[in-house]
Amino acid sequence: MFCHVKTSAAQLEYQAFVTLATNDSYARGAMVLGKSLRNHNTSRKLVALIGPQVSEPCQSVLKRIYDEVRMVDVLDSGDTAHLAMMKRPDLGVTFTKLHCWTLTHYSKCVFMDADTLVLSNIDELFDREELSAAPDPGWPDCFNSGVFVFCPSMETYGKLLQYCTEHGSFDGGDQGVLNGFFSNWATADISKHLPFIYNLSSIAIYTYLPAFKYGGNAKVVHFLGKTKPWSYTFDPKAKRITGSTHEATAHPTFLLDWWSLFSSAVVPMLQEQYGDQPFHSGCVEVMETHSQSNNSLQPQLSSEERKEKWEQGQADYMGMDSFDNIKRKLDTFLK
Numbered sequence: 001m002f003c004h005v006k007t008s009a010a011q012l013e014y015q016a017f018v019t020l021a022t023n024d025s026y027a028r029g030a031m032v033l034g035k036s037l038r039n040h041n042t043s044r045k046l047v048a049l050i051g052p053q054v055s056e057p058c059q060s061v062l063k064r065i066y067d068e069v070r071m072v073d074v075l076d077s078g079d080t081a082h083l084a085m086m087k088r089p090d091l092g093v094t095f096t097k098l099h100c101w102t103l104t105h106y107s108k109c110v111f112m113d114a115d116t117l118v119l120s121n122i123d124e125l126f127d128r129e130e131l132s133a134a135p136d137p138g139w140p141d142c143f144n145s146g147v148f149v150f151c152p153s154m155e156t157y158g159k160l161l162q163y164c165t166e167h168g169s170f171d172g173g174d175q176g177v178l179n180g181f182f183s184n185w186a187t188a189d190i191s192k193h194l195p196f197i198y199n200l201s202s203i204a205i206y207t208y209l210p211a212f213k214y215g216g217n218a219k220v221v222h223f224l225g226k227t228k229p230w231s232y233t234f235d236p237k238a239k240r241i242t243g244s245t246h247e248a249t250a251h252p253t254f255l256l257d258w259w260s261l262f263s264s265a266v267v268p269m270l271q272e273q274y275g276d277q278p279f280h281s282g283c284v285e286v287m288e289t290h291s292q293s294n295n296s297l298q299p300q301l302s303s304e305e306r307k308e309k310w311e312q313g314q315a316d317y318m319g320m321d322s323f324d325n326i327k328r329k330l331d332t333f334l335k
């Protein structure tokens, strides 16, 4: 599991950021992620692993952003019991992530979920060793497998598949397998603990806002959870997130960053590829109604009901419980 490589200019060729998209929705995420890495001038290669379900137009756009777009077999854990426990029946396919170890024409890589967004250059991650990752916000003795440093190796790939057949995954997805396999991550070597700013879950901001202010400067935001940036719609003119059928779970500012990049840099490329075929960009201009501007679409809740919703993880992040409102409240305590 060692891959000590000193980085000379030639060796940069052999290092890559890798992501995965098995369908067109996650492909949109991969497009934004790739663009964000390019915008922050990464010197490393970009690789997207895709499944056969990704449509031709999306494949073409990915090929314009990524150095390599590689079709892989979709692996599925089929572990409905554990996936149901996480309320994410869709995550069995994340086993496909394990294919990243087969990219042996690279010596070291950084895997990033398609629902991550890079906010500044993170090439320094290549100074780290396998397996480096940030703690999971839900269970910090586990690492979150949305961002990790690894060294491609067919031997490791084989051992991982063997691990899957013998032990399965405690969460039904790749994170369970990887934490089982790299089981000494929590205790063996602190240099393999990436700072949280490399995998900042937008949900964590709300559970520990003062730490967010203290830790500052997130470098990678991870839109972890069921609702993804592409689950919303966006009004590019008003620069406003408009999809309201989903509970907003992400920090509005980061969501806006995602949508600004998607609408300005990705949508034009998709438009070019789709040509006359209809496609839904998610960008919609919304006429502001009186009730919207007053934020009174939601029924008024008592403070007891709001507390209950908050404790169930259903805060009204875009409205009453918005980042700005929480900050204002905290500031009054801190004064």
Ligand code: UDP
Pocket (backbone or CB within 6 Å): 019, 020, 021, 022, 023, 026, 090, 091, 093, 094, 097, 112, 113, 114, 115, 116, 146, 223, 224, 225, 226
């Ligand atoms: N993924 C995919 N297709 C799917 C589900 C997941 O390609 O149907 C990939 C994608 O790269 C995604 C990662 O697996 O970012 C992990 O899934 P997700 O981000 O939804 O999990 P979460 O971070 O919300 O737990």
Ligand code: GLC
Pocket (backbone or CB within 6 Å): 091, 094, 113, 144, 145, 146, 147, 171, 172, 173, 174, 175, 176, 224
């Ligand atoms: C997690 C990770 C994600 C992983 C999933 C399934 O919550 O964020 O990257 O694919 O669990 O194990």
Ligand code: MN
Pocket (backbone or CB within 6 Å): 113, 114, 115, 116, 146, 222, 223, 224, 225
């Ligand atoms: Mn994710």
